Amino acid sequence: MAESSSSPNASTRLCGLPWPARPDRVEGSLPVYDSIWIDGCAAAASDGERLESVDPASGNVLAGFSAGSAEDVDRAVNAARLALAGSWGSLPPARRGGLLLDLADACRRHVDTLAELEMLDTGKPISAARGDMEGVASTLTYNAGAADKLEGISVPLGREFFDFTEAEPLGVTAHITPWNFPLGMAARSIAPALAAGCTTVIKPAEQTPLSTLALARMAKEAGFPEGVVNVVTGDGPRTGAMLAGHPGIDGVTFTGSVETGRSVGAAAGRNLRPAVLELGGKNPMIVFADADLEHAVESAVEGAFDNCGQVCSSASRLLLEQAIAEEFLSRFVERAGRLRAGPGHEDPDLGPLVSREQYERVRGHLSLAAEEGAHFLLGEPPAEWEGGGFFVHPAVLEPASLDSQVATKETFGPVVTVYRFRGEDEALKIANRLPYGLAAGVHTASIDRALRLSRRLDAGTVWINGWFIGGVQAPTGGIKDSGFGRERGQEGLRHYLRIKNIGIHLGFGNGRTFSAEDGG
Ligand code: ADP
Numbered sequence: 001m002a003e004s005s006s007s008p009n010a011s012t013r014l015c016g017l018p019w020p021a022r023p024d025r026v027e028g029s030l031p032v033y034d035s036i037w038i039d040g041c042a043a044a045a046s047d048g049e050r051l052e053s054v055d056p057a058s059g060n061v062l063a064g065f066s067a068g069s070a071e072d073v074d075r076a077v078n079a080a081r082l083a084l085a086g087s088w089g090s091l092p093p094a095r096r097g098g099l100l101l102d103l104a105d106a107c108r109r110h111v112d113t114l115a116e117l118e119m120l121d122t123g124k125p126i127s128a129a130r131g132d133m134e135g136v137a138s139t140l141t142y143n144a145g146a147a148d149k150l151e152g153i154s155v156p157l158g159r160e161f162f163d164f165t166e167a168e169p170l171g172v173t174a175h176i177t178p179w180n181f182p183l184g185m186a187a188r189s190i191a192p193a194l195a196a197g198c199t200t201v202i203k204p205a206e207q208t209p210l211s212t213l214a215l216a217r218m219a220k221e222a223g224f225p226e227g228v229v230n231v232v233t234g235d236g237p238r239t240g241a242m243l244a245g246h247p248g249i250d251g252v253t254f255t256g257s258v259e260t261g262r263s264v265g266a267a268a269g270r271n272l273r274p275a276v277l278e279l280g281g282k283n284p285m286i287v288f289a290d291a292d293l294e295h296a297v298e299s300a301v302e303g304a305f306d307n308c309g310q311v312c313s314s315a316s317r318l319l320l321e322q323a324i325a326e327e328f329l330s331r332f333v334e335r336a337g338r339l340r341a342g343p344g345h346e347d348p349d350l351g352p353l354v355s356r357e358q359y360e361r362v363r364g365h366l367s368l369a370a371e372e373g374a375h376f377l378l379g380e381p382p383a384e385w386e387g388g389g390f391f392v393h394p395a396v397l398e399p400a401s402l403d404s405q406v407a408t409k410e411t412f413g414p415v416v417t418v419y420r421f422r423g424e425d426e427a428l429k430i431a432n433r434l435p436y437g438l439a440a441g442v443h444t445a446s447i448d449r450a451l452r453l454s455r456r457l458d459a460g461t462v463w464i465n466g467w468f469i470g471g472v473q474a475p476t477g478g479i480k481d482s483g484f485g486r487e488r489g490q491e492g493l494r495h496y497l498r499i500k501n502i503g504i505h506l507g508f509g510n511g512r513t514f515s516a517e518d519g520g
Contacts, residue, residue, distance in 0.1 A: 010055035010120050011062050020110065020217040021117045021210065023063060035065040035213050036072045037231040039079045040220040046071040051206055051235060056123030056352040057343035059388040065209050068234035070242050073201075076230040077248040080172040080199035083227030088199055091225075097147030100194060102222040104140035107133060110218065114211055118183060119344035121208040123351040123390070124307060126344050135472070136187040142472040143191035146493055150196060155501070162504040167497040169197030171250030174243045176264060177212065178256045179205035179354050180310040186212045188472070188487050189253040189276070190229065196496035201230045203243050207355050209233040236260060247271055251495065254278070255312070258481050276485030276495050278312060278477055280410040281438030284431040285315040285467065286453070289323040291443035295465070297331045299443065300416075303467030305339060305394055308350050309414040310358070313439035313476070315467050316411065318418045319427050325420045329396070333378045336394045343389065352390040353413055359390035362413030365406055366395055373400035377418070408434055424453065432458045437480035441467055460486070
């Protein structure tokens with residue numbers, strides 16, 4: 001893998017972007033965004049606090065943005081509450097869907113600008129960023145179609161009664177999003193929330209706030225009423241925690257690490273508000289000897305190294321049946337070793353990791369693995385990347401033991417741990433032994449085995465003979481420490497609705513369905 005030039009002029013590129021990505025001003029050479037977006041207006045943080053985002057390909061500062069205060073969070077929640085009670089709340093559902101479609105169209109029109117913005121903030125290859133933005137448009141379109149189909153039911157209680165349910169919007173919803181797919185993750189939770197009639201306050205990750213801000217500006221232009229889409233930028237422990245625990249929030253959606261998920265879930269729980277938590281994983285891909293090896297190797301390369309391994313559902317553990325382990329590994333390591341890293345605008349196979357913190361974290365995991373006695377098949381604990389960016393070579397390693405750190409903890413980088421097994425039971429034992437339960441996969445020619453294992457794997461998603469199968473229609477989420485609730489698809493919409501039951505006594509008979517003893 002050749003070391004690539006960094007992109008020292010990333011902030012210049014940012015200044016050259018058209019609306020909706022253009023910074024509010026330039027201070028010295030720093031593009032600055034007033035990124036507290038409330039009621040369709042941009043403002044600086046009430047206390048003037050600022051943060052900087054960094055270009056991961058060079059390590060240079062990319063842009064400045066506002067760090068939201070308690071007052072900013074309050075204002076955003078209040079604006080969302082007023083919009084819910086006002087113009088947004090009275091809009092017919094089909095009109096909500098129409099606005100979401102208009103926003104999807106705007107995303108398609110601005111796809112190049114949004115992709116460039118996402119690439120600069122995350123470091124990811126430009127074609128991947130573009131694919132992500134197309135996914136954002138699809139997510140908005142899918143949910144737009146659902147806005148006027150959120151039907152209740154009538155409940156048969158007998159002829160004395162008429163009983164029915166209505167699916168009401170949950171209310172004011174908070175969306176705390178991660179840095180790996182910044183706009184994709186924001187869209188996947190606000191689109192169903194908006195389709196359901198909720199109003200939203202988004203807190204994007206402090207590493208990657210820019211595309212979310214652009215989307216909020218586009219929502220205003222598409223005609224969303226003021227206060228429906230609000231953004232409060234800032235860091236997690238301050239701004240994020242204040243939003244998660246705000247008493248004016250009716251539900252919280254969070255995607256991120258297990259530890260932060262615990263704290264966000266606890267904050268929502270203290271207010272007795274529901275939370276959807278999609279957390280980390282250490283996801284096993286199990287390859288049996290009867291699998292199509294060529295295809296399984298390609299699937300593992302995509303599953304492990306897509307987005308430089310910074311995906312909650314990455315194929316980060318490879319479980320190989322003993323009989324094909326050597327053959328598989330020699331092909332896999334050869335393929336992984338050919339992946340080319342570089343800055344996003346060169347459209348490499350791998351971009352850098354998102355931040356210095358993530359770079360140190362991944363390198364720390366690799367060094368620890370080496371100290372623990374792991375056998376590296378590729379990517380010995382790497383030397384510091386000399387170009388200044390946060391690049392890490394792909395690593396493939398056999399951990400010293402099943403209990404070593406690298407075998408048990410999520411790395412969130414281009415790092416794959418390898419295990420060998422004999423037979424289904426041993427494969428399942430290794431796959432299910434960790435507290436995570438996000439995704440799992442099986443490569444086999446036997447449909448019986450695939451379905452047998454699907455039922456026994458501890459995971460919210462199981463992929464057979466492929467990885468990352470699915471799309472906006474397919475629900476995703478975890479079990480065990482990987483969280484709860486589902487995003488995407490019809491399941492994803494349900495979290496943004498609350499069911500009200502309305503019972504009518506039709507005025508004859510005794511007016512009771514149950515006796516007191518029934519406890520109804
Ligand atoms: P990472 O550690 O990789 O940055 P996190 O799960 O901590 O991942 O971050 C995901 C999102 O959660 C980001 O938007 C971040 O700002 C936010 N966040 C971090 N800590 C907290 C917290 N204590 N409360 C609410 N949000 C938080």
